[in-house]
Amino acid sequence: MLGLTVEVLATETGLPVSAIEALERDGSSADIKALAAVRSVLETHGLLFLAGGSDGTGGAGIRFKHWAENDGIRPENLNATNDD
Template sequence: MATPAQIRAARALLGITVDQLSAKSGISAFLILQTEAEEQANVDPATLHALKLALQASGILFIGDGDSPPGGVGVRFAERDDEEDGVRPEDLNAANDD
């Protein structure tokens, strides 16, 4: 299950507002703010689940405790097929500067 801290972190990572997450999840903006501010024990599991699903659909991967040694719970971007690999450091030069 996701934690309130993971929901906050995932929203920040995506750079989306509470209103945008509300539109994606069907959860009211007020309830999202309450959820993000609460301790784990006080949060409705159904609310956390709905928020987690909306954030996963936006490209977030939730990391459980012990899933990524040696760290604890967290979030990161999931791999995306539509992204370029970029330019390797040894190939950087003035010609490919943006």
């Protein structure tokens, strides 16, 4: 979504590449401090983490913090007729 490489994420979090790769494989059993470091970096890059129902329309997920109306089609409006 952001185009960050594992190496860039490792550098920005201060974690080794192997720790980032481990999070990608099994984030549910990951070190909470490593998860917090990754989340912090992703938020710095403009991502917003949503709890289930926190945006009023559904489950947990992520989105960009700043959404401008001219940034394209909102996800809830995607369908076969506007598939380019």
